[in-house]
Amino acid sequence: MKIIVTGGAGFIGGNFVHYMLEEYPQDKIVCLDKLTYAGSLETLESVMDNPNFKFVKGDIADRPFVYKLFEEEKPDVIINFAAESHVDRSITDPDVFLQTNIMGTAVLLDACRKYGITRFHQVSTDEVYGDLPLDRPDMFFTEETPIHTSSPYSASKASSDLLVLAYHRTYKLPVTISRCSNNYGPYQFPEKLIPLMIANALNDKPLPIYNKGENVRDWLYVRDHCVAIDLIVRKGTVGEVYNIGGHNERTNLEVVKTILKELGKSEDLITFVTDRPGHDRRYAIDPTKINRELGWEPTTLFDEGIKMTIKWYLDNKSWLDNIISGEYQNYYEKMYGNR
Ligand code: NAD
Ligand code: DAU
Numbered sequence: 552m553k554i555i556v557t558g559g560a561g562f563i564g565g566n567f568v569h570y571m572l573e574e575y576p577q578d579k580i581v582c583l584d585k586l587t588y589a590g591s592l593e594t595l596e597s598v599m600d601n602p603n604f605k606f607v608k609g610d611i612a613d614r615p616f617v618y619k620l621f622e623e624e625k626p627d628v629i630i631n632f633a634a635e636s637h638v639d640r641s642i643t644d645p646d647v648f649l650q651t652n653i654m655g656t657a658v659l660l661d662a663c664r665k666y667g668i669t670r671f672h673q674v675s676t677d678e679v680y681g682d683l684p685l686d687r688p689d690m691f692f693t694e695e696t697p698i699h700t701s702s703p704y705s706a707s708k709a710s711s712d713l714l715v716l717a718y719h720r721t722y723k724l725p726v727t728i729s730r731c732s733n734n735y736g737p738y739q740f741p742e743k744l745i746p747l748m749i750a751n752a753l754n755d756k757p758l759p760i761y762n763k764g765e766n767v768r769d770w771l772y773v774r775d776h777c778v779a780i781d782l783i784v785r786k787g788t789v790g791e792v793y794n795i796g797g798h799n800e801r802t803n804l805e806v807v808k809t810i811l812k813e814l815g816k817s818e819d820l821i822t823f824v825t826d827r828p829g830h831d832r833r834y835a836i837d838p839t840k841i842n843r844e845l846g847w848e849p850t851t852l853f854d855e856g857i858k859m860t861i862k863w864y865l866d867n868k869s870w871l872d873n874i875i876s877g878e879y880q881n882y883y884e885k886m887y888g889n890r
Contacts, residue, residue, distance in 0.1 A: 553579040555626040557611050557659065558633030560590035562739040563674065563773055567632065570777040572598055579603050581624050583617075584633065585610045585651075588878060593870055594738045611655035614662075621666040628784060630672045631659055634708070637742050638678075639886060641704035642828055652707035653714070660718045672784050673715045673728045677769070677796065678705035680730070682831035685765060691837035692730075694792045701829045716790075725789045729780055732796035732836045735856065736773030737863040741874060742882065744768075745857070748807050749864050750871055752816045759887050762826035764804030767833040769796045772851035772859070782845045796836025797849030799856075806857075813861050824890040 554571070558564040559582030571580055584590045586608055598604045609616045611633045633655060635641065635648045656673065663671045680692040681699035698713075700706040718724040733744075741750040748758050779795045787793060801809075804821075811818055841847045851859070864871055 552628060553581065553624060553626045554628045554630060555581045555583055555620070555624065557583045557629070557631045558590070560584040560586055560592060560594055560606075561632060561636070562589075563734055563776060564632035565594035565738045566736060566773045567630070567777045567780065568595060568598060568604070570774065571781065572601055572604060574781070576603065579605075581605045581607060581620075581626065583607050583609055583611065583620065587635075588882075589636065589740050591738075591870075591874070593873065612650055612658055614658050617658050617662050618665065621662045625666070627668060628670045628672070629659060629663060629668055630674065630780065630784065631656060632674045634674075635704065638702045638704045639742070639827060641702050641707070643885075645703035645707075648703050648707040652704075653710045656711035657714055660714060660724065663724055664718070664722055669725060670784055670789070671715070671718075671724060671726045672780065673712060673726065674780065675712050675728050675730045676705065676708050677730050677732045677794065677834050677836055678702070678831065679709040679712060681705075683833040683835055685767065685832050691835045692794060693837045694730075694794055694840055701831050712792075719790045727783050727787045727789065728792045729783055730792060730794050731776050731779070732769035732771050732834055734771055734773045734776050736860050737867070738870070739773075741871060741879070744803060744806065745810070745860065746864065746871070748810050749814070749861060750875060752811055752814050752820060753864075755816070755820065757822040758807055758811070758820045759822050759824040759890060760803055760807060761824060761830060763823060764807065765802055766830060767800050767802050767835070768806075769835045770799045770801060770806070770853050770856070771795065771797050771849060772856035775849040775851055779841060779847045782847050783841070786845055788844070793841045793845070794836045794838055795841060795847070796838050798835075798838075799849070799853040800833075800835055801853060809857055810861065813858060824887065
């Protein structure tokens with residue numbers, strides 16, 4: 552099987568590439584990535600010489616380029632991780648989110664129609680369901696929860712989901728969609744909560760928590776997400792949506808305190824800052840469908856996964872330092888300078 556993995560130089564796509572090359576030595580992986588600020592070839596360094604792996608730099612929204620790639624590679628399966636993925640950036644600059652997340656997905660779908668594939672899998676997010684109240688711990692997102700987006704990021708992801716489903720219904724394209732909760736683990740860009748807090752704590756910088764830190768996320772160790780996507784692609788039902796998450800809910804304040812404790816740093820580093828506009832209160836996934844139909848369940852609980860993640864950042868300090876030392880400083884100043 553030949554698989555095009557888009558966005559494979561990013562966090563989850565990168566972890567997926569490593570996972571697939573380890574698990575399926577008979578398969579070929581072609582990684583298509585634009586190498587935006589969020590993509591890094593360092594993430595793929597250890598697989599660059601693998602004969603079953605090929606890296607191609609390009610934009611999923613560049614139609615002639617994508618068609619040529621399909622013509623040359625003749626892939627069986629496309630797994631679309633490529634996206635602009637950070638909510639805060641979508642609030643300050645929505646345009647690129649529409650271009651990559653919606654137009655880019657449309658181009659990939661058209662290429663799949665034109666050249667034929669056995670599966671197009673869209674890596675989506677639980678953010679398409681909006682949020683849940685903090686005082687209703689009995690409520691969870693199921694696949695039937697209505698789409699109700701909050702940020703330009705989630706609106707762009709919901710739009711691409713709708714396109715994917717439309718191409719299935721109208722053109723019978725063999726698609727699947729997964730909607731996962733918050734991931735954490737190796738290679739996550741330090742704009743997201745967990746790696747940002749680890750990076751700041753390591754450098755004794757203030758840890759900026761939005762509002763009072765009461766918002767809740769449902770954390771999933773990235774490898775569990777990779778296993779779930781692989782299962783859906785191989786055994787999932789065409790045309791279906793699968794939620795992925797593992798009942799590991801934590802408030803942001805709890806997450807940050809855990810990181811500080813693990814690193815032996817003082818809670819005095821915590822700083823409460825102005826809230827994110829439109830900030831979603833709580834995400835929580837009901838994974839009954841993927842568990843019942845495909846037998847998936849998470850294997851790493853948060854208390855263990857966060858230790859593994861912190862250890863990875865300590866062991867791979869140069870990966871983190873290379874990001875923090877560049878353009879990231881301007882981003883950080885813009886987002887947090889006057890907050
Ligand atoms: P990321 O920002 O770490 O990586 C995105 C990758 O896509 C980068 O390598 C980037 O260079 C590439 N890319 C961006 N625009 C591109 C374009 N136009 N053409 C080709 N490549 C492009 O993102 P991530 O956190 O790894 O998320 C991957 C996917 O999973 C996204 O679709 C995201 O919506 C979804 N998702 C993320 C989470 C999470 O917690 N991070 C949870 C659920 C779903
Ligand atoms: O649920 C899946 C989604 O999870 C993915 O679709 C997104 O791509 C991914 O970025 C993530 O979205 P969030 O907005 O939940 O993740 P983020 O890491 O940006 O923030 C997590 C929580 O932490 C959120 O409540 C905001 C808060 N936060 C975040 C940052 C960066 C802070 O309090 N301070 C911060 O500096």
